[in-house]
Amino acid sequence: MQQLDGRALARADLVTGACVAALGVVVVVLALQMPDFAERGVNPLTAPGIFPGVIGMVLTVCGAVLVARSWRSPGEGERRSVDWQAVRRVLGALAIMAAAVAAVGRVDFRLLVGAVTLAFTVFFLEWKIPRGRLVPRLVAVAVTVALVAYAIPTLFEQVFLVRLP
Amino acid sequence: MIDSFLELATPTTAFNVVWATFGGMVIGLLPGLTATMGLALMTSLTYGMGSQQAILVLICLYIGSIYGGSRSAILLNIPGTPANAATAMEGYPMAMSGRASHALGVSTVASLVGSLFGALCLYLLAPVLAELALGFGSFEYFFLGVFGILIAGTMTSLEDPVKGWISGFFGLLVAMIGLEAIHAYERLSFGQLQLAGGIALIPAMVGAFGVSELLTSIASRRSGDVATTREPFRLSGQLREMASSWVTTIRACFIGIAIGIIPGVGEDVAAWISYAAGRRSRRGRDYGKGSSDGLIAAETANSAALPGAIIPALTLAVPGSAPAAVLLAAMFIHNVRPGPLIMIENPDFVASVVWIVVFGSIVMAVLGLLVTRPLVAILKIPKEYLTPVIFALCIIGPYALSQRLFDVHVMLAFGVLGFLMRLMRYPMAPLILGIILGGMIDQNLRRALVLFERDPTDLLVRPIAMTLAFLCCATILAAIPGVRAFVAGRFGRIGTA
Numbered sequence: 001m002q003q004l005d006g007r008a009l010a011r012a013d014l015v016t017g018a019c020v021a022a023l024g025v026v027v028v029v030l031a032l033q034m035p036d037f038a039e040r041g042v043n044p045l046t047a048p049g050i051f052p053g054v055i056g057m058v059l060t061v062c063g064a065v066l067v068a069r070s071w072r073s074p075g076e077g078e079r080r081s082v083d084w085q086a087v088r089r090v091l092g093a094l095a096i097m098a099a100a101v102a103a104v105g106r107v108d109f110r111l112l113v114g115a116v117t118l119a120f121t122v123f124f125l126e127w128k129i130p131r132g133r134l135v136p137r138l139v140a141v142a143v144t145v146a147l148v149a150y151a152i153p154t155l156f157e158q159v160f161l162v163r164l165p
Numbered sequence: 166m167i168d169s170f171l172e173l174a175t176p177t178t179a180f181n182v183v184w185a186t187f188g189g190m191v192i193g194l195l196p197g198l199t200a201t202m203g204l205a206l207m208t209s210l211t212y213g214m215g216s217q218q219a220i221l222v223l224i225c226l227y228i229g230s231i232y233g234g235s236r237s238a239i240l241l242n243i244p245g246t247p248a249n250a251a252t253a254m255e256g257y258p259m260a261m262s263g264r265a266s267h268a269l270g271v272s273t274v275a276s277l278v279g280s281l282f283g284a285l286c287l288y289l290l291a292p293v294l295a296e297l298a299l300g301f302g303s304f305e306y307f308f309l310g311v312f313g314i315l316i317a318g319t320m321t322s323l324e325d326p327v328k329g330w331i332s333g334f335f336g337l338l339v340a341m342i343g344l345e346a347i348h349a350y351e352r353l354s355f356g357q358l359q360l361a362g363g364i365a366l367i368p369a370m371v372g373a374f375g376v377s378e379l380l381t382s383i384a385s386r387r388s389g390d391v392a393t394t395r396e397p398f399r400l401s402g403q404l405r406e407m408a409s410s411w412v413t414t415i416r417a418c419f420i421g422i423a424i425g426i427i428p429g430v431g432e433d434v435a436a437w438i439s440y441a442a443g444r445r446s447r448r449g450r451d452y453g454k455g456s457s458d459g460l461i462a463a464e465t466a467n468s469a470a471l472p473g474a475i476i477p478a479l480t481l482a483v484p485g486s487a488p489a490a491v492l493l494a495a496m497f498i499h500n501v502r503p504g505p506l507i508m509i510e511n512p513d514f515v516a517s518v519v520w521i522v523v524f525g526s527i528v529m530a531v532l533g534l535l536v537t538r539p540l541v542a543i544l545k546i547p548k549e550y551l552t553p554v555i556f557a558l559c560i561i562g563p564y565a566l567s568q569r570l571f572d573v574h575v576m577l578a579f580g581v582l583g584f585l586m587r588l589m590r591y592p593m594a595p596l597i598l599g600i601i602l603g604g605m606i607d608q609n610l611r612r613a614l615v616l617f618e619r620d621p622t623d624l625l626v627r628p629i630a631m632t633l634a635f636l637c638c639a640t641i642l643a644a645i646p647g648v649r650a651f652v653a654g655r656f657g658r659i660g661t662a
Contacts, residue, residue, distance in 0.1 A: 003590055012589045020331055027338060030353065037348055045614040048350040051607040052341045055334050062331045069327075086384040093383045094581065097376065097556065101577045104560060105570045113560070117553035124383065124549040144550045148557050162209055162565040165573070 007074060014070040021063030027056030092123050104165045114149030121145075166288075169516035178221060178524070185222040186528045187536075189229020193245045194237050195551065200230035200246050200432075201597075202374040204491040205367060206555075208498070209562040216499035217514075221521045223495050224475070227488050228280060228525040231432055231471055232533060235272045235464055240265060248432035248470075251440040251463035258455030270403035271457050272464045273533040275414070278407065279465035280526040282418040283425070283472030288519045290426075291508070295480040295515075297629075298505035303612035304624055308633035310606035313428030313483055314599055315640040320430045321592035326644040328591045336599020337606065339364050346608055359571040366494045366600055368563035368572040369579045373593050374487070375559045376580025379552055381587055410458045413443050417465035424466070425473020428602075431486030431594060432467040432474070439466030472522050479503050479515060483602065487594040490601050 004012050034049030036042070100116045107115075121141045129137065156162040185207075192203035207226055211219035234245030239256030252272060259268035301309070314337065318329025342353045343363025354360035407414060417439040424435035443462035444452045452459040474485025475492065482504045484490035496503050501514060508515060559580075563572040583593055616623055624630060642648045 004588055009590065016589060020335075023338075027353075034350065034352065042348070043615050043618075045618055046347055046611045048345045048348055048352055050614070051610050052338070052352060054610070055338050055341065058334045059331065059338070062327050062334065065327050066331070090380055090384045090584070093380055093552075097577060097580070100556070100560070101573055104564070104573050113553070113557040116556060120553040120556075121549055124552070125547070140550065144553070148554050152554065152557050152561075156209070156561055156565070162212060162561065163568055164561065165564050165570065 010070045010074050013066050017063045017066030017070060019063070021060050021067060024056045024058070024060030024063055027059065028053055029056075031056055089124065093120075096120060096123065109164045110149045110153050113153065114145050117145045117148040166516050166519070169513050170520055172513070173217070173221075173517055173520050173524070177218065181218055181222050182225050182521075182524045182528050183532075185225035186229040186525050187532055189226035189231075190233035190236070190529070190532060190536075191229075192226070193230035193233025193235075193249075195245060198230075198245070198555065199374055199378060199488075200227055200234075200248070201370065201487040201491060202378055203227075203230045204488050204495075205370040205374060206558045206562045208367060208491060208495045209558075209565040211495065211499070212565060214499075216496075216501050217517055219499050220492070220496065220501065220518070221524075223492055224518065224521045225525040225528070227492065228468075228471060228522065228529050229532075230488075231467055232273075232276045232529045235276065236269065236533075239268045239272060246433075248436055248467040249463075250433060251436040252460060252467075254440065254453060255456050255459035255463070258453070259457065259460065262455055264455070267402060267406075268455075268457070268460060270534065271406050271460055273530050274403045274407050275417075275461045275464035276468040276533075277526055277530040278414060279418060279421055279468030280471060280522060280529070282465075283422060283469040284519050284522040284526065286422045286469075287472040287476055287522060288516075290422075291476050291480050291515050294476060295505050295508040298481050301481075301505065301629070302627070303609040303616060304627055304630035305633065307606055307609040307613050308630055308637060309428075309481065309483065310602040310609070312633050312637050312640065313602060314595060314606075315637055316427055317430055317595040317598050318592070319640055319644060320424075320427070320434045321594050322590070325590065328589075329595050332586065332591045332593070333595030333599045336596040336601075337603045338599075339369065339596075340600045340603020341607065346604060347611060359569070362569075362571075364575055364600065365563070365567065365572055366490070366597075368575040369600055370487075370491055370494075370597055371559050371562050372576040372579025372581075373583035373596060375555065375562075376577060377583030377587060377593075379555060379559075380580065380584040382548055383552060406457050407461065410448070410461045413446070413448070413458050413462050414465050416442060417462045418469045421466035421469025421471075422473040425470035425485045426476050428477060428483045428485060428598060431488070432470040435470035435473075436463040436467040439463060468526075475518060475522070479507055479518065480505060482605070484598065487597055490597050493601065 003009075031049035031053035034047065034052070036044040036047035036049070038044050096116060096119045100112060103112050118141070121144060125137065125141070127137075153164055157164055188207070189200070189203060192198045193200060203226055204223055207223060211222055214222065230246060231248050234249035235252045235256065237245040238249040238253035239260050242253050242257040244250040244253050256268045256272060259265070314333035315330065318331075318333045319326040320329075322329035322332075338353075340363075343351065343361055345352055351361045420439040420442060421432075421435045424430050424438060425432070439462045440452075440459060443449060443459055446458075448456065448458045470486065474489040476485065478484045478489045478493045478496075480503070482493065484493045493503060502510065559576060560573055563576045564570070583596075586593065586596070
């Protein structure tokens with residue numbers, strides 16, 4: 001999956017510019033709702049909402065610039081077809097990562113990273129290979145799973161004295 | 166300096182320098198693993214170490230990874246880190262024309278010269294900058310922080326500075342989440358206890374640089390021809406080459422240091438600016454065809470930028486690059502207080518950092534000349550095996566810092582955000598710089614406003630603050646095409662008059 005360019009980038013800029021501008025407006029509103037502690041006799045120029053308000057305004061302006069620019073020049077070049085294989089790979093990886101993060105703290109960490117490693121190798125390695133290459137590949141997967149599930153947690157826990165989830 | 170050298174000259178130091186530099190080279194060599202990601206992940210390894218050895222490990226890892234990226238850039242045409250993209254422009258054509266060993270040797274010597282020059286500048290400039298920073302007040306820190314965000318946004322996204330600024334200000338917004346320092350008011354936490362604690366830097370960095378790199382690498386099935394390194398290697402040939410390109414070397418050293426000191430910009434921009442300057446020189450006509458002069462321009466500059474980026478991190482607590490930002494966070498974790506007072510409170514630490522850069526650079530050159538060929542074998546490991554290993558480290562790193570599961574969730578969220586930002590060409594460095602500088606800019610803005618209310622003329626008698634404010638305005642104006650065209654027109658007219 002390559003970085004966007006041409007028409008696709010201009011369209012993405014239009015959408016992200018609108019989102020950034022909307023976020024900026026929301027931040028300004030939230031900043032205005034923050035207290036200034038004037039009732040405590042505090043100088044209102046030290047109010048906690050001042051800098052978030054400034055950030056919100058800058059984001060609004062930058063988002064508006066992005067929207068205006070992409071609206072005026074919608075990009076050039078032919079429409080590039082979507083690389084669905086790359087999208088599938090990214091979504092697959094994200095699903096494995098999200099499942100792993102959700103399971104952290106609920107499942108034994110060694111078991112978890114072993115399962116993640118197995119899932120990554122099963123999902124992403126090419127398995128339509130000649131039978132002669134299948135055994136070395138299975139051995140390589142087993143070694144990687146063992147390494148990640150046992151060696152890395154042990155190294156961190158025993159050598160670097162890091163507490164694991 | 167001598168005391169610091171004697172304090173550091175221990176077998177433990179030697180052991181740590183060798184493994185950390187070698188580890189950095191492996192990280193840099195592998196496409197998809199950047200120096201920032203390596204440092205962010207390895208910070209968790211250093212929690213149990215003393216502060217000096219921890220910083221030593223991280224700096225050596227930093228040196229090794231910036232250098233290691235040149236190996237895959239030369240042999241595979243895939244820059245291991247963004248800092249080595251310009252290296253690939255000359256190194257790969259050299260390698261494909263049968264001069265791979267020569268290119269590897271020249272880049273090693275160039276990196277060594279650049280980083281040693283950087284160490285010298287670190288030694289000379291850090292006390293000067295710290296002395297200067299002692300006079301900094303709220304106005305100066307506020308404008309310095311804003312200038313850092315603006316210039317990092319501009320330089321890391323030259324074709325579209327607005328995106329760089331959005332990235333930087335979004336980072337500042339992230340830094341606003343949680344308890345603020347003046348009134349202890351919970352901002353943007355929406356009543357969530359986890360958000361009240363704020364978004365920690367390390368989980369955000371591991372996500373933005375680590376997980377997003379993994380996703381980018383998974384998305385693409387890049388592969389290339391590995392150039393062979395069978396021709397004989399002669400160090401004298403490389404030294405002769407460096408001597409013949411002495412103008413380029415000196416220019417690259419100064420560009421590297423200058424770009425390194427600018428907050429948040431970093432080694433990749435230094436390499437490109439130096440390469441572009443070399444291209445305009447007399448020897449520039451050979452660039453793009455395997456010019457060793459171009460290779461020297463890129464590698465010397467990115468290596469000189471590295472100690473350059475450490476200078477503001479140590480003396481102003483403002484990082485010069487994304488990896489230096491992790492280094493800065495690691496310093497705070499290890500109870501080292503970077504900032505203007507460092508030369509008063511902990512002068513030996515600055516001297517130690519200079520020696521660490523020297524040790525790391527020497528070990529980098531020795532290892533680079535000895536183990537490049539076996540290292541290249543690592544490139545043959547499919548990324549499908551490496552991805553889960555790195556992802557396991559991405560979980561361990563953020564969790565180990567404060568044992569909060571929330572940090573693991575933050576890591577994944579920033580990973581997805583970082584991936585989408587890359588896809589849409591938003592630079593990542595200003596985002597991280599924003600998270601780091603947010604608290605500092607916020608507090609100093611509010612203090613500066615109170616001072617300004619008391620005496621508005623106070624700002625006028627502060628030349629550094631006024632200069633920084635002028636630089637902020639100039640950076641914004643320079644990004645507006647109409648203003649650029651107007652200035653170019655005026656200068657053009659003056660030039661032709």
